[in-house]
Amino acid sequence: MAAVRLQDVAARAGVSQATASRVLNGSTRIPGEGVADRVRAAARELGYKPNAQAQALARASTGLLGLIVHDIADPYFSSIVRGVQTAARTARKQVLLASTDRDFDIERESVSTFISHRADAIVLAGSRQSGDLDRALEAEFDYYRANGGRVVVIGQPLAFGSAVEPENHCASGQLADALAEAGHTQFAVIGGPGNIRTAVDRRNGFVEALSRRGLTTMVEVSGPFTRDGGYAAARRLAAALQLRPDSGATPVCVFAVTDVMAIGAIAAWREMGLVVPRDVCVAGFDDIPTLRDHTPSLTTVVLPLEAIGAQAVQLALHSGSDDLRERVPGQVVLRDSTRLP
Amino acid sequence: MAAVRLQDVAARAGVSQATASRVLNGSTRIPGEGVADRVRAAARELGYKPNAQAQALARASTGLLGLIVHDIADPYFSSIVRGVQTAARTARKQVLLASTDRDFDIERESVSTFISHRADAIVLAGSRQSGDLDRALEAEFDYYRANGGRVVVIGQPLAFGSAVEPENHCASGQLADALAEAGHTQFAVIGGPGNIRTAVDRRNGFVEALSRRGLTTMVEVSGPFTRDGGYAAARRLAAALQLRPDSGATPVCVFAVTDVMAIGAIAAWREMGLVVPRDVCVAGFDDIPTLRDHTPSLTTVVLPLEAIGAQAVQLALHSGSDDLRERVPGQVVLRDSTRLP
DNA sequence: CTGAAAGCGCTTACAG
DNA sequence: CTGAAAGCGCTTACAG
Known part of the structure; x- marks a missing residue:
């Protein structure tokens, strides 16, 4: 049994294929009621699916939205994807998903494949190298945009394309201020990869706000943007600061540039017998849903993750060749993990 | 600037379109070296993308894999999706994703859309109503299968299609046994929706294993398959059992049919001042990644979530019209949340 | 080994 | 308002 075609519907309704096409999909010029009804009835009876x-192939667009994330199992990305999904559904677009495992080769391949599939737009979530963007990737995007494709990035402003930009630098500064005003005097940072713009912006925003107050970080360590990256970095940090359980010293306040890393850090410290916030304090960034049930509750900068995903879809759907930029502020929330005695 | 077509490549290489097609995509009968090289060079120079x-349209298949989950932000599903993504990538398939928000209407629409897009296979993750499957959905699938589409479900065996089935009933029984052998004597259950097969199987497996030992649950409550569902159910359970902080009584052991619900339950109890496992014990099911950093550590049944996603892809790619069934055992792991004094 | 031609299932000017 | 026909960019028997 072959799938029923428009032609089958047309034959059954006793009209031409063009007419059938118009009543079933075409917007303007809907044929006379009687005809239209016959066509619709035929389509229903035959179980026609365009x-x-x-x-x-016949139209211009595919109705496809390409979405690329670093790791779909990471709560930061899955929250964004949720927002994208919801917005795409109301816009009647289908989502083509690629999770790159943080591998830039895979990322480039995904872009290439999405272009082959003629996705109407491509949303790139997760920041990339700052400075020189992968030459090959850029070439792909140039080609894509030249052919009418729209690209929107979440997290990093590219030299081209639209962007949804969390105000990483600014919000990190606000976090530093809030922490200092809460009485913290000693700081440290667990940063991310040096070629990831988001990581760098957050670290800089924090450190610069501190220096405006005449404060300096005691130590800085960094690692991959993952739970394990935070875990490993935290061990090095503990060694550097010679942290001891219940030493009685004023706890150092550590800024982990990502909630996921902060959670890894807390796990590492717990294994060492260190208690947060008694022996060491820590703040994260993002406000991933997971935080809700984490102990201790984590001080962080709240980002409206789902809304960010939805906004990316809006920019992606925006007709017009101009590139748009949407800034998203973060909101500092102080919780148990940075509570001073 | 229009996208470059195969014809452009052929012209530049001085060959026919058929030849160009064969060297660029066709498998058998690769033309002579010289010709092939010219075509490849032309394609590269022009930046040709099929x-x-x-x-x-010209071939039989689209290379598309439709994947439907209840909620992409739920760690259970995002882990599965990760496995699907990885397997799909190695199989060079693209993933079309739909997150239904646990709405069966949206689920049906997603299936319908995937059929329109002629996905080669559709993977349905998340269990459905047991018994009478949505009539409309079934009709969609019948049509789809009749046209060569493959369907594979994760979690529930449908009347048709392939399936990756976690052994929910059996593993829940093993969990009950392990708990009883650890010394627990009083049990309760936080179940899921009555029309969700997975929820029912897990509850039954647990309760039946208990009864084989002459044990009965003290109370059973249930709610939606979500963190908030577990939270609300836990409050009702606490009221029913009249749980009090530090009462000194032997803690009741609660089986929440899902880790996500168990985490919600623990949050509810914590707000009531109840301490796990001192005042109440709890076990979950799934072993979502989030558990790794949860306090207290949660007793659960480990399911290889990513592997399950990968297996679903294998079944989806399996050529041949026969339906396959893959059973996945669960492994009980006892942790702090059910530790007796 | 290579090419001319038909066909995949729709949409959309262009006529009537 | 409706239809005949061309075209979207490929693949693939069918000839040569």
Whole structure:
């Protein structure tokens, strides 16, 4: 049994294929009521389903939205994807998903494949190298944009394309201020990869706000943007600061540039017998959903993750060749993990 | 600037379109070296990218894999999706993702859309109503399968299609046994929706294993398959059992049919001043990644979530019209949340 | 080994 | 308002 085609519907309704097409999909010029009804009835009886591939070929657009994330299992990204999904559904777009495992080769391949599939837009979530963008990737995007494709990035402003930009630098500064005003005097940082813009911005925003108050970080360590990256970095940090359980000393306040890293850090310290916030304090960034049930509750900068995903879809759907930029502020929330005695 | 077509490549290489097609995509009968090289060079110089839509129309398959989950932000599903992504990538398939928000209407629409896009296979993750499957959904699938589409479900065996089935009933029984052998004597259950097969199987497996030992649950409550569902159910359970902080009584052991619900339950109890496992014990199911950094550590049944996603892809890619069934055992792991004094 | 031509299932000017 | 026909960009028997 072959799939029923538009032609089958047309034959059954006793009209031409063009007419059937118009009543079933065409917007303007809907044929006379009687005809339209006959066509719709025929389509229903036959169980007609338009072939999206054929429609895409005949029309300009595919209705496909390409979405690329570093790791779909990371709560930061899965929250964003949720927002994208919801917005895409109301816009009647289908989402083509790629999770790159933080591998830039895979990322580039994904872009290439999405272009082959003629996605109407490509959303790139997760920051990239700052400075010189991968040459090959840029070439892909140039080609894509030249052919009418829209690209929007979440997290880093590229030299081209639209962007949804969390105010990482500014919000990190506000976090530093809030912490200092809460009485913290000693700071340290667990940063991310040096070629990831988001990591760098957050670290800089924090450190610069501190220096404005005449404060300096005692130590800085860094690692991959993952739970394990935070875990490993935290061990090095503990060694550097010679942290001891219940030493009685004023706890150092550590800024982990990501909630996920902060959680890894807390796990590492717990294994060493260190208690947060008694022996060491820590703040994160993002406000991933997981935090809700984490102990101790984590001080962080709240980012509206789902809304960010939805906004990316809005920018992606925006007709017009101009590139848009949407800034998203973060909100500092102090919780148990930075509570002073 | 229009996208470069195969014809452009052929012209530049001085060969026919058929030849260009064969060297660039066709498998058998690769033309002579010289010709092939010229075509490849032309394709590279022009930046040719095959139009996947056109290829899909001309060939039989689209290379698309439709994946439907209840909620992409739920760690259970995002872990599975990660496994699907990885397997799909190695199989060179693209993933079309739909997150339904646990709405069966949206689920049906997603299936319908995936069929329109002529996905080669559709993977449905998340259990459905047991018994009478949504009539409309079934009709969609019948049509789809009749046209060569493969469907594979994760979690529930449908009347048709392939399936990756965690051994919910059996593993829950093993969990009950392990708990009883650890010394627990009083039990309760936080179950899921009555029309969700997975929830029912897990509850039954647990309760039946208990009864084999002459034990009965003291109370059973249930709620939606979510963190908040577990939270609300836990409050009702606490009221029913009249749980009090530090009462000194032997803690009741509660089986929440999902880790996500168990985490919500612990949060509810914590707010009531109840301490796990001192005042109440709890075990979950799934072993979502989040558990790794949860306090207290949660007793659960480990399911290889990513592997399950990967297996679903294998079944989806399996050529042949026969339906396959893959059973996945769970492994009980006892942790702090059920530790007796 | 290579090419001319038909066909995949739709949409959309262009006529009537 | 409706239809005949061309075209979207590929693949693939069928000939040569």
